[in-house]
Amino acid sequence: MTVIARRLAGHLARGFVMILVVATISFFIVNNIPGDPVAARYEKLVEGGMSPEAAMQATKVMYGFLPSGSMGEQYVDYMSGLLRFDLGVSVTRPGTPVLDVLTDAAKWTVLPVLLGTLLSFLVGVILGVYAAIKRTGKLGDALAISGSLLHGIPQYVLAMLLVVIFATLIPILPHDGPVDILFEPGFNAGYLGSLAEHAVLPVATYALSAYGGWILAMKSSVVTVLGDDFILAAELRGMKRSIIFRYIARNAILPLFTILALSLGLLLGGAVFIEKIFNYPGLGLLLIDSITLRDYALMGGAFLLITVSVIVANIVADLFYTVIDPRVRSGEEAS
Numbered sequence: 001m002t003v004i005a006r007r008l009a010g011h012l013a014r015g016f017v018m019i020l021v022v023a024t025i026s027f028f029i030v031n032n033i034p035g036d037p038v039a040a041r042y043e044k045l046v047e048g049g050m051s052p053e054a055a056m057q058a059t060k061v062m063y064g065f066l067p068s069g070s071m072g073e074q075y076v077d078y079m080s081g082l083l084r085f086d087l088g089v090s091v092t093r094p095g096t097p098v099l100d101v102l103t104d105a106a107k108w109t110v111l112p113v114l115l116g117t118l119l120s121f122l123v124g125v126i127l128g129v130y131a132a133i134k135r136t137g138k139l140g141d142a143l144a145i146s147g148s149l150l151h152g153i154p155q156y157v158l159a160m161l162l163v164v165i166f167a168t169l170i171p172i173l174p175h176d177g178p179v180d181i182l183f184e185p186g187f188n189a190g191y192l193g194s195l196a197e198h199a200v201l202p203v204a205t206y207a208l209s210a211y212g213g214w215i216l217a218m219k220s221s222v223v224t225v226l227g228d229d230f231i232l233a234a235e236l237r238g239m240k241r242s243i244i245f246r247y248i249a250r251n252a253i254l255p256l257f258t259i260l261a262l263s264l265g266l267l268l269g270g271a272v273f274i275e276k277i278f279n280y281p282g283l284g285l286l287l288i289d290s291i292t293l294r295d296y297a298l299m300g301g302a303f304l305l306i307t308v309s310v311i312v313a314n315i316v317a318d319l320f321y322t323v324i325d326p327r328v329r330s331g332e333e334a335s
Contacts, residue, residue, distance in 0.1 A: 011315040020079075022307045026300040027078050087301040092293045098301040102283065106305075108178055109275070109282030112199050113267040116206025121260055124211045128218025129249055132226065135219070143215060151212025156273035159205045163277065166201060174198050177279050202278050206271065210263070217259065221252040258317045265313025266306070 046055045081088065087098035127143050134140035150158075167175040174180070178198050183191040225248050275284035283302060290298040 008315070008319060011318060015311040015315060018311055019304070019308060023079065023082055023304055024075075026303055027075060030296040030300050082304075087304070088297040090295055090298045092290070092295045092298065098298050101286070101298060102301055102305055105281060105283045105286040108280055109284065110267060112202045112280070112282075113206055113271070114264070115199075116203045117210060117260070117263050117267060119203070120207040120210035121214050121256075121263075123207075124214025125218045125253060125256065128215040129222055129252070131215060131219040132222035132252075135223070144219065147212040147215035147219070149212070150208055151216060153209070155205065155209045155271055156277060158209050159201075159274050159277045162201050162205055173200050175201055175278055178281060198278075202274060202280055205274050205278075209271075214256070217256055218252065221255055222248060225252045257320060261313045261317030261320065262310065265310040267309070 046052055078088075085099060087102075090096050090098050090101050093101060124147070128147075131140050131143035131147070135144070153161075163175045166173045174197055178195065179185075179191065180194040180198070183194050185191055272284040272288055274280070275282045276288060279285070283305070287299065287302050289295075290302065
């Protein structure tokens with residue numbers, strides 16, 4: 001078995017166990033949390049003649065929040081449903097499976113967060129290299145300062161600044177919702193153009209808020225690589241600076257791929273405050289609504305989905321690192 005196959009098998013086994021642990025913790029938290037997410041809904045059954053106790057239990061069973069039976073039986077039913085990709089039914093959307101609600105919200109989160117993350121990574125890595133190479137000059141200082149400033153501004157503050165500037169003072173971009181309701185959904189120019197226009201500010205917020213971290217991380221990594229012996233040896237041999245630069249960038253960027261993969265894994269969680277500010281119906285806004293409305297089945301499903309995405313991102317990052325860095329492969333083969 002190859003190094004990559006062994007690592008993949010190990011990661012899949014550990015990931016499966018971690019998912020079961022998270023699902024178990026979520027189940028018992030939901031079943032022991034103070035209050036009841038369906039308390040306001042059982043009144044209709046009470047008005048119909050049922051006793052309060054019977055009405056409460058019937059409402060829970062009706063919406064799939066808690067199956068009847070002992071805690072052990074409930075746990076077995078929950079885990080068996082999970083293995084069938086059944087996360088229960090949303091209390092706030094009666095009759096709608098939690099998985100369907102999460103899937104619908106995920107499509108509004110993945111694209112803007114993915115675009116913002118990749119854009120910030122690309123720009124941050126490139127400028128981070130120049131910030132390190134030119135660290136004793138004005139260009140390096142300017143790039144480092146820009147990274148520090150943007151890295152220190154909270155996402156929600158940056159989002160509100162963009163709204164004030166580009167939607168209020170200079171009203172050239174929309175900021176409320178993912179698309180103009182006047183356009184019929186479909187692959188037509190008007191609808192797609194409205195989607196792109198409404199996505200500009202959220203994508204810009206994601207990109208600008210992450211840019212500072214990437215440029216500072218890349219600068220630090222490049223400075224570390226510059227002190228390695230192979231760089232000094234290359235310079236002494238008289239190698240061209242373009243070749244040395246390629247070696248520096250390639251070795252310095254390796255640690256950042258793990259961070260990028262984890263960032264992509266967390267993208268399903270969205271950015272709660274950003275989606276709230278822009279009224280973007282993604283997973284972040286859905287998570288806020290599920291907490292506010294006490295839809296614990298939906299909340300637990302969202303947490304589980306985020307956990308799975310992070311675990312998958314970890315596996316992908318480790319395998320990718322193994323592929324691009326021969327030192328990892330040679331170290332494991334030797335052992």
